[in-house]
Structure formats: structure tokens, C-alpha cells
Amino acid sequence: MKVNQISIKKDMKVSELMEEFKGSGVLGAGRVARASNLLVNMINDPDMDIFMSMAGPLVPGGLRYIVGDLIRNKRIKVLITSGANITHDLLESFGGRHYRDLGFNDEELNDAGIGRISDVYTQSEDFEVFESEIIKIFETISKKIDNDKDNGIISIQRLLKEVGSLIEDENSILRLAYENDVSIFAPGLIDSMFGLQLWMFTQDHKLVVDAVGDMHYLSDLVFESDKIGAIMLGGGLPKHYTLASNLLKGGIDSGLQITMDRPETGSLSGAPLEEAKSWSKAKHGSNLVTVVGDATALFPLIYAAALDKID
Incomplete structure (x- = not known):
């Protein structure tokens, strides 16, 4: 079969370009193109639940509405993300913004109260x-937890659900997940501004976050699903949590990842998805696609093309 120019x-249309x-x-x-077709097949399969993972600054990078659209249209069942993306989603919900075109002199940016994420910027006032x-949200949740049988203990998944219930922003990922029964897991939540504020709050309030508690609920979701597909944007902890959660069931049935990392170092972030088969994190015969590139550029293209073919 020849290569077509x-x-x-x-x-x-984007689908024609694809x-x-x-x-x-x-x-x-x-x-x-293979990733876009696989995404269509995963979403159109009525027996498949989709787990989505996000690593890196994807909310500051402009993917907030796209993730929100996937949640709003019930195209994903689970979202696994970093604490940073949780933080930046809430920053926008509270009226903050992410900025561009402010220059790259980091000492001057620091003096002006501006933090830089590559070529995206945040203001200390927003934080x-x-x-x-x-x-204020932690205080509300703490009072609620203190009054029930959990004795002040809450899983990360439930904590994020409670936070989502208290957000008024209709574009918030957390709010949309709460409204559409999409579970959010953030195993590295403490490693973020959200986590820092949570730690400070617990110094004089009774609120204990149980990370292990998430595994009970997540494993139930895995075993209740006939088939599981995975969308992995970036690598790191969210990618591994997505794959490892399916280990006891023999791995995912389908998966696509977009990563900028290389495989030579042996890191999970750069590992091709085929490698997951050796660990039973992807099933024999599973349909897997690895795309090397920037998820903030490629996933919107992949999803936009898929929309014309989604039932």
C-alpha cells in the first residue's frame, strides 16, 4: 500500500484533514490519524468506559473547555490528574486567569508577582x-465530615467531589464532574498549591485525607466495567495510576497516549503503550496508539476530527 501525499x-474540515x-x-x-480513529471507536463502544489521565499544565495550556466537554457529554467515566490541574481549574473558577505574551525575564516577573509556566503566566493576586x-470550601467540607461516621477522614476522590459541589463556575472541570457523576482522582494532590493549602488547613482543623481510600472505589469501577479504554495526555503519576488501576483485570482494552518524553531513559512517561502489555497493564490484542508530541496542540486536533464520527 503506497503512502499518499x-x-x-x-x-x-478537520475530519477531512485527518x-x-x-x-x-x-x-x-x-x-x-490512528489516535483519532481509536478515540472514535472507544467513545462509540457502548460497553467501554473511558479513563482519562492528564499530566503537565494542561489547564493553563488551554485544554480546560475540551476536558469539560468530554465530561459534560459523558464521554469519560474517570479523570485522573495532577494536583496542579485541579489548582488551575479552581483558580479560574474563582475569577483568576492565565496570561500570555508577558516576556521571559524571570527575575522581573518575580518582582511583579507573576509566575511563569513556559510561555503561560499567572498572577500572585489570583493565587x-x-x-x-x-x-472557605475546606471549612464547609470539614464541618460536614465531622458530623458523619467518617470521623473526619475523607478520600481524595470524595474530597474533590465535595469541592465540585461547592463551585458555581459552569465551566469548572470539578463542577462538571460532580454534575455528571464523573469521578476525579488525583493521587499526587498534595504536590500542588491545593495540597499546600490543605496541609495548612489541617494544622488546626479535623480533616484527614485518605489516599488509600481511593483504591477501594477505583477498583470497583474497574471491575464493574466490561471494557476500559484510556486517554493519556502526558505521563507521570496520572498515566501510571490509570494503567495500574487496571492491572488486576489484565489491563486496558484500548488506549492512546500523547507524550513528549522519550523511551530510552526507561521512564513510564516515555514508554510506548505496547510496553504495558509486559506488565498486564494492557491486554493481549489491545488496540494501542502512542503519539509523540505536544498534547495541547495534538489532542484538540484529534478530538475535533473525532467529533464528526461520534455517534
Whole structure:
């Protein structure tokens, strides 16, 4: 089968561009097309629940609405993410913003109260609002937990659900997850501004976060699912939590990952998904696609093309 040269025309749809990618071989464009087709198949399969993981600054990088759309339309069952993305979702819910085009002199940025994430920026004033608002939410949750049988103990998943119930922003990932019964897990939650404020709050309040408690609920979700597909944006802890949660059932049935990391170091972030089969984190015969590139550029393209084919 020959490689077709990519043909571009004016006003073509994203799905049409993806068809051009599909015929171009198995290099970058071909992998992107395979990932988009796999995403369609996963979403259209009524027997498949989809676990999505996000590592890296994907909310600051512009994917907040896309993740929200997946949740709102019940296209994912579980979201596993870093504490940083939780923090930045809430920062926007509390009126903060992420900025661009402010320059790269980091000492001057520091003096001006601005933090930099590559070429995305945040203001310390927004984090001050975040800190005051999240403490109010912790106080509400703490009073609620103190009054029930849990003796002040709460799992991360339930904590995030309770936070989502108290957010008014209709675009908040946490709020949408609460409204649409999508479970959010953040195994590295403490390693974030959210986690720092939580630690400070627990110094003089009775609120104990039980990370192990998440595994009871997550394992139930795995065993209740006929098939599981995975969307993994970036690597790290969220990717491993997604794959490892399926270990006891023989692994995921389908999966796509987008990563910038390389496999030579042996890190999980750069490992091709085929490697997961050796650990029973992906099943024999599972449909797997690894795309090397920037998730903030490639996943919107993959999802936009898939929308024309989703039932």
C-alpha cells in the first residue's frame, strides 16, 4: 500500500484533514490519524468506559473547555490528574486567569508577582484569591465530615467531589464532574498549591485525607466495567495510576497516549503503550496508539476530527 501525499484545500474540515493524515503512513501524521480513529471507536463502544489521565499544565495550556466537554457529554467515566490541574481549574473558577505574551525575564516577573509556566503566566493576586476561597470550601467540607461516621477522614476522590459541589463556575472541570457523576482522582494532590493549602488547613482543623481510600472505589469501577479504554495526555503519576488501576483485570482494552518524553531513559512517561502489555497493564490484542508530541496542540486536533464520527 503506497503512502499518499497530504493534500490540503481551502475550507476543508478537520475530519477531512485527518483522512489525509491517515493515508500518509505511520510517521507523525499517520499516528495522529490512528489516535483519532481509536478515540472514535472507544467513545462509540457502548460497553467501554473511558479513563482519562492528564499530566503537565494542561489547564493553563488551554485544554480546560475540551476536558469539560468530554465530561459534560459523558464521554469519560474517570479523570485522573495532577494536583496542579485541579489548582488551575479552581483558580479560574474563582475569577483568576492565565496570561500570555508577558516576556521571559524571570527575575522581573518575580518582582511583579507573576509566575511563569513556559510561555503561560499567572498572577500572585489570583493565587491569593484562590487561597482564601479554597479555605472557605475546606471549612464547609470539614464541618460536614465531622458530623458523619467518617470521623473526619475523607478520600481524595470524595474530597474533590465535595469541592465540585461547592463551585458555581459552569465551566469548572470539578463542577462538571460532580454534575455528571464523573469521578476525579488525583493521587499526587498534595504536590500542588491545593495540597499546600490543605496541609495548612489541617494544622488546626479535623480533616484527614485518605489516599488509600481511593483504591477501594477505583477498583470497583474497574471491575464493574466490561471494557476500559484510556486517554493519556502526558505521563507521570496520572498515566501510571490509570494503567495500574487496571492491572488486576489484565489491563486496558484500548488506549492512546500523547507524550513528549522519550523511551530510552526507561521512564513510564516515555514508554510506548505496547510496553504495558509486559506488565498486564494492557491486554493481549489491545488496540494501542502512542503519539509523540505536544498534547495541547495534538489532542484538540484529534478530538475535533473525532467529533464528526461520534455517534
